[in-house]
Amino acid sequence: MVVADVDDVLDEIGFGCMQALMVFTCSLTCVFLNDEIMGVGLVAVDIACEFSLSNNQLSLLSIAAFAGLILTSHYSGYLTDKIGRRTIMLYSMVLAMVSSIISILMPSFYFFLFWRFMTGLLISGVSVNNITYISEFTKVKLQSVVVNIMCFAFAFGAIYVPVVSHFLSPLNRILFSWGNFHLRAWRLNMLLNSTPGFLAIALMWILPETAKFLLSVGKVDRAYETLDRLCLKNRGKDLASLGITGVFQADLPESTVKRNFCESLWYDTVPLFKRPYLKNFLICTIILSGYFFVGNGITLWFMKLRHNMSDSNMIICDMIKYTKTSHSTSKCSHDASNFIDGIILGCAFLGCCILISLLLIWVRNSYIQLLYAMIATVCGFSLNFLKLHVPILIAMVMFSSLLASSIPLISSVLCAVVPTHLRGMAINMSYMFARLSVVIASAIIGNWMVPFCLVTFNIFVIFALVVAILTFFLPQI
Template sequence: MVEEDIDVVLQKLGFGRMQFIIFFGCAIQQWYVSNEQFGSGIAGVAAGCDLNIDDERSSWMIASIFTSQILSSNVWGFLSDEIGRRKQMLIAAAMTMILSSISALMPNFWLFLANRFLVGCFVTGLAQAVLTYVSEFTQISLRPRIIIFVCYFIGLSMIYVPAIAMLLLPQPAVRISRYISMSSWRLLLWMNLFPGLIAFVLIYSMPESPKYYLSVDKHDEAYAVLNWCCRLNKGKDVTLQSLGIDRIALPRLRRSTMPIRITSRYCSKLERLWLSAKPLVQGHNRRYMGLCVTLCFTLYSTGFGLTVWAPRIVRITQRVEENKAILCDLMHIYSKLNITEVELCRLDFFILRSYMIYGCICLGTFMLISLLLMRFHRKTILILFSSVSVIAGLLLNVARGYYVLLICYVLLCVPPLCTLHMVLSVIIDVIPTRLRSKAVAFSMMIGRVGTLMATLYVGYTFTNNCFITFNAYVIIMIVSLILILLLPKDTDDIGTD
């Protein structure tokens, strides 16, 4: 009986029809995830008049969304490694779409807030399962490129949501009951669901990850999935057996002798969660988890933390008529002008257009990364983009002029935003299958902590201590650059699984 390593089998099967179907389903799912994460912010602002959302309540909503994602991340990572990637995605997707559609009907702020908190809990499981699932059907050498291709749909979402908002938000509300008026922001939340519905149908028709099956000792099921993949990729008459493969192996397979405490029925859920994740901080895994988790914190805080404030920066640089001033001087002038919005709930064409332009820049950056991956190592690209971010942050201290300032700001926050998924691809490569979802979940959880801290930090300091605010991010990106130098090169030092 010929036993073959699963990564060798995936390399022999290549990237064919099966992988394309799975990639397309996961990419559409990523589109929906981004719609929920990005669209809730736009819908929240647009709902300001209907639900009486002032600045304080906006802060509550942002904090609650991030908190729900932070609290639920590790639970979803544990579930994914226990029940499977596909099953987790289907549960998380169904609950996210149901709760999101219900949130569009909420008559007051507190019910809307509670509902969006629950949406955040479930969309977290969806976000982290997508990367794990698509990577486990892809040969190691193609994983970074495939993950970046999936990220194209993040940029697409950042264009789609404001484009739909431009069409819907100017439309008048239609009252359907005494307590609920069918406002345009409610329709926007429903329009964001369409990619999720398509993705749910596609993923429902897909098989479970063969690596997950092997990690739970279901060899026959894993063989059947790869055999189906073989027929789709090579032709219906070609099977694994015809290729001389009788059995699939996973070198870093889950040990059959699990600790008694984990399998005991008397073990608490929290204790089981800790014991199952404990190997992440032991042995070979400790170094790479430490590096990747810290990088997720720094890249999330710079990328997402500054992106949240991008429209505000655009508005300030446009309104203040001091074109020769540096950014921090503009902030100081703006704070003295005491400018307020005409309407709290108003999202004008200029702001929505800025969102779309930013989305186009992110999409273009993802495309550039995918092209660079054809010639350069993943580590080299991370070094290059982090260096660009550091230089742009330093230039913000001296740059003058509307367009120059915006270019420097974009170059500070877009590179870390667009490269953080490459760091997650390192985790997927170096961590064994039985721990992979937990590792991705924990890294994304720490990243979201960084985003929340960065959002609050910028909000409290960027008008009063602008110089400290932006130079702190330069220091953060320098730290990121040092950590990246310690990462492995693509397949160097990466164990098979």
């Protein structure tokens, strides 16, 4: 009979039906998160039509939820290391869903903008804690694979929104009036985006808190009970029958004196910026920011860029400038075929994720990131001279999808190099900077795309190249 390390216990338990349910639940949270944050970009043309938005206002709308996420990411990371992964995710999902539904009912743009900001503010508790949660129930060797499979859900979410938009697009010509309130199809679309969240909340009630978190806060007995139930579900026998009578976790912090909130937040954050964590934390954060800057930045504006592109034999920047000065295209024209391009983008994202899962069987995590980043750089650079409609679409889709699909890979690296008591805060802080990069990317596209189009695209290419170079310095996991 022994007291075993929690990672050794997870290796002994293996991956079974209980973890599969956890992956499914976390996947639903990913779909909800993607549809709430990125889904606005896919119906941006219809929103701009209803509210008569300028590019600057559309830029504000695209970054509103990200701004909310940025403001509360660090705090939610602090809370998840103090209160628990599951608890914070559950509260966050419920509050974000309420805020999202309220935003759909708003009759004016700035009220709608405010509630989109509030949705981002409230959803931060689930935004990356789902990755932390599932990684802490998975043995180390499988973490990259499981996190990547869970993040297939982001791709399904990216497909789901344009599919629904495509079938609802005929309703955009039909206006239902309730007094001064107007219901358009994009509002129904956004309501349907919330449906995965309802199921995720229901399933989350029956899931346990992670044993690693419980050990980090001194609840050893509850941690053992959690792992014991997991073992019974997966193997049909308890831990005692395997000779394990207790669990412990290495690298836990020593007990400290009680501090007020600000002092506690400061002392819990400082270790991330000291050895031995500083180098790996900064490299992972910069790479993650690059993935968000290019992958999510392009995706947010993808439908708007496609709406402004013609079928002429020009490079993409000449198309955008030509359409901008042409009076032949109405801002409020509804071409259902544009949503097909959104579906293509989502399918490409899913394909890249599936390929990552296959490559992880034979290839190291960092090598896959290098490969994807180099191909994305070539695709982005090709937009300087490609002229035909189809090659331009393929290059844009791959430029965005290859880097966006790499986000789970760098997230799993970050989970591996940071100890449990700092993991939630590290992940949330890293994602906070990454989301700030999306805000910057959206502002650049919104303000520079027409007057400085080639410069704008090449800024994104440079970021992709920097990411490729930094992958050489990633730790091997």
